[in-house]
Amino acid sequence: MSESMNKQVAISNVIYKASLFLDEHRWDDWLNLCHEDFYYAIKAFSPEINYDMIYMDGNREDMRTITDMLPKHNSDNSPLARHTVVYTVEMDESQDTATAVSSFAVYKTELDGINSHALAGESNIFLVGKYRDKFGFDNGEPFFMERIVQLDTRRLDKGSHFPI
Amino acid sequence: MPARNAKQWDKIPGKIASGEYVDSRIYSDRNIFEEEITKIFKKVWTPVCHESELSEPYSFRTMTVAREPVMVVRGADNQIRAFLNVCPHRGNMIENRPSGSFEQGSPSGAPKHMTCMFHAWQFDMKGNCVHISRGSEGYQDRLACSDVGLRRLRCEVKYGGFVWVTLNDAIDQTVEEWAGGAFDCMEKSLNAEPLEVFHYHKAIIPCNYKLWHDTNSEFYHDYLHYHNRITGFNDSYFARKNIGFDNGHVNVGSFEVQYDQYEGFESREELSFPHLPNNHWEMIDFFPGVNFNLRGSALRCDIMTPLGPDKVMIEFRGLGLKSDTPEERLIRQRHHNSIWGPFGRNLHEDLLAVSTQQATMNEWADKRRILHGRHEVDADGDPTIHDEEGMRHFYDAWGRWMDRWPGDPELSFEEGQKREAA
């Protein structure tokens, strides 16, 4: 396999790895896949107000602060599971950076959000959208430089304290 | 005393008076809900969107008010008007999109007209019917454009550019009169220069609309929020006052938020709203289901649309100044998001709490007393932030509109008052 193909496969792998870490609340492991200057944002376009919105954003340190605070918040602890499919991986000419677009759906399996006796165990779609990621490489290993979570979903009944 | 048996559980606890609790059936009873739609929501002024959402002539927004489909349109004369979004022909909804422009014609119609796609009747931006397809062939001289038109609704653009609508032609108050002074605390800030909406999302929550309004009105629940446990509970916080206004509106006055106590937050001092002192916070709980929250650099507005006794849609907006530079806008967005965004620190906790609150008060649940009997006053005798005067004030207005006593909705308001006096 060419170096470029190797790198493309490695990028798919790291996107899937990130999905698993996020599903499992392994925040540090997730952030360790990201560069120091990593930028994360959840965005959506609202046809209602005709505006490109930012719902959350920050650098790696901001994300670490947020994930470190999670245990101090009251939360709907219903697990979120991402179904991610990598659509495209594109290497730049120099082979030093790459971009990838993945489609995702996040399923929520109710635990304690409303009335656990009736609802715990029920799964529903929570969010759908695209991951638009940028990567750099360290010894051939890709790391996240940027993740834009572009949401289609704009009805967010109870949002989430968790990065998506 | 330890845990209660059924009889003890049913008794009024301690010396709580009958105006200091409500009966949980007001949050779950279908008939009471239907009555609220007819007696309150069809009668009052409510903001439905912001004028920046219709920025150009011919742009429109659609929504519902008390279940009636409504359309707000900016005319060629820049005037904003509201209509029922219902065709006078066979009752089709004229415009289905949430927003857009009539500048380009729709598939069935001409540019700069509203066209009902069904049989292509056309209307101008003032709601006049201007075209009936094969009109004279079908109606001869029995019905002409001049005999029909859209149902116009009373509409005002007020308080920082919010578009207010009422279904009630006979309402004898302007928006300003209806507000009864509740906007005095932030009107100067809102009207200093044009505003723009930068955030919109909606939630449909399994709770009665009043539970969300209660939560916006009572700050005792700040214990729910890590953010507030860390930043909030100091002297200036407890000095904040609850002030009631006519028609059930409430203000909670300013205090200085200690943002620097909360990790990951820069102080909001760098950017504020015109005429709003740095790090100050003003909030209006507007009867019956709107909340305006001006804090630091961002204005938040929640508009509630009740969908059922245990279902409410809440539309969350964030606003800044139209003149913002991209850098200023980003700061406002971040400030808004950090607490109030769907992935922010507080909003999710509030929505979680009202969902689990309603979960104990479903339609078939036994009636219970929901207390709002806290009195916590300052040296002047004015109710302060953890006083539950805000909810008592709301339910007093609610009871009068509904002619029901909130503590026992089977009693008329007057019967309830008499019982309380006795």
Ligand code: FES
């Ligand atoms: S229903 Fe609108 S034109 Fe017929």
Ligand SMILES: [Fe+2]
């Ligand atoms: Fe809250």
